[in-house]
Amino acid sequence: MDGSPTDRVAAAVRARIDTGDLGPGDRAPSVRELVADHGVAMSTAARALGRLREEGLLRTTPRVGSVVAGRSEPPASDRPPDAAGLVRTAIGIADDEGLAALSMRRLAGAFGVPTMSLYRLVRSRDELLLAMIEAVFAELVLPPAGGSWRDRVEGAAHAQWRVHRRHPWLARVLSLSRPQALPSLLRFADFELAALEEVVADPVERFDVHLALTAFVRGMALTLAAEQEAQADTGVDADTWSAHDPGLRAALHRHGGPALRRVGDYPYDLQRVLDTGIARFLDGIS
Missing domain, CATH: 1.10.357.10 (Tetracycline Repressor, domain 2)
Known part of the structure; x- marks a missing residue:
């Protein structure tokens, strides 16, 4: 198979979704599972999952990780995040994939909302990190x-x-x-x-x-x-x-x-x- 390691890992997961092996709501392979299955670096596996989320094939669920997105996902306006939910989801991403995978864009994709809408909850990524530290140390x-x-x-x-x-x-x-x-x-x-x-x-x-x-x-x-x-x-x-x-x-x-x-x-x-x-x-x- 041609392409970069990220391309190959993303294609493998995409194929499982296309064939129905992974259906809507099913948990997608984690970064660590992809590392073990494909022999790639953790950063490569995280980029592959990020690409599939950007394509709308995966979404992030708090405390679960990446799951296959369904065709009948509720519109963003029906499920806006609150500050506590935002922090919980950010902690879940950082726990599973590391801080490098955490961005405001990634969080927005997890909730299906525009990135700028999150700034009404936290003013910056630094402020989000402080809230994450407080939550886990609590x-x-x-x-x-x-x-x-x-x-x-x-x-x-x-x-x-x-x-x-x-x-x-x-x-x-x-x-x-x-x-x-x-x-x-x-x-x-x-x-x-x-x-x-x-x-x-x-x-x-x-x-x-x-x-x-x-x-x-x-x-x-x-x-x-x-x-x-x-x-x-x-x-x-x-x-x-x-x-x-x-x-x-x-x-x-x-x-x-x-x-x-x-x-x-x-x-x-x-x-x-x-x-x-x-x-x-x-x-x-x-």
């Missing part, structure tokens, strides 16, 4: 306030990590140097700082500790997001890659010192690394 469940300082801080760090795991794009839009003054983020900071008051007397040092721990969890979330993208692009997880990559093994054999050799076959596990890092961080505070 999901964060903090530990009981009556526990020990360590239980509260450790519980808050793991709660932050769970939100990042559900929403891999989040780590890329949060900022420590230019923090977003959102209610849910301020609530999280106040909870952690109140727990740290029991062990760190100096307020500047206390805030330093809070930022350092938050940055560690966010950094691990960035690693997770990058690994998910690499796995989607290659179909190979980190453990498999490190076990079979000849370049890595050759470099370790040639340049690795005795300390590296004593580690042996390292069983990579990002969750274990996170747990170890948080525990050792809190040991240091203790």
Whole structure:
């Protein structure tokens, strides 16, 4: 089949719609499914789905993803989006396909309305991103306030990590140097700082500790997001890659010192690394 990888993936999905294999209302293959089926990059699969949405063959349903559009779709004026629905749909697109796939035009297509009509709900994409951050961080469940300082801080760090795991794009839009003054983020900071008051007397040092721990969890979330993208692009997880990559093994054999050799076959596990890092961080505070 001729054409670019995007053309080929779009044509394959289009053919399934034309033959009736995918009917109106059926869920279309996700980006990750297309990556696995066609051996293309995640960005290629996302562009193919975007093209089919522009052609009117697919539409986006909140919390479901792309579905095959029916011929009897209600007109846009019968189902205008509200602000909450807009944010939920934007989060669903970012969760499934990444922030690169999120645009006001894409959202307008999901609701079947003109792009400019969305600007009565949010003034810009940046404002939409702030609303998305607030919505997903509001999901964060903090530990009981009556526990020990360590239980509260450790519980808050793991709660932050769970939100990042559900929403891999989040780590890329949060900022420590230019923090977003959102209610849910301020609530999280106040909870952690109140727990740290029991062990760190100096307020500047206390805030330093809070930022350092938050940055560690966010950094691990960035690693997770990058690994998910690499796995989607290659179909190979980190453990498999490190076990079979000849370049890595050759470099370790040639340049690795005795300390590296004593580690042996390292069983990579990002969750274990996170747990170890948080525990050792809190040991240091203790």
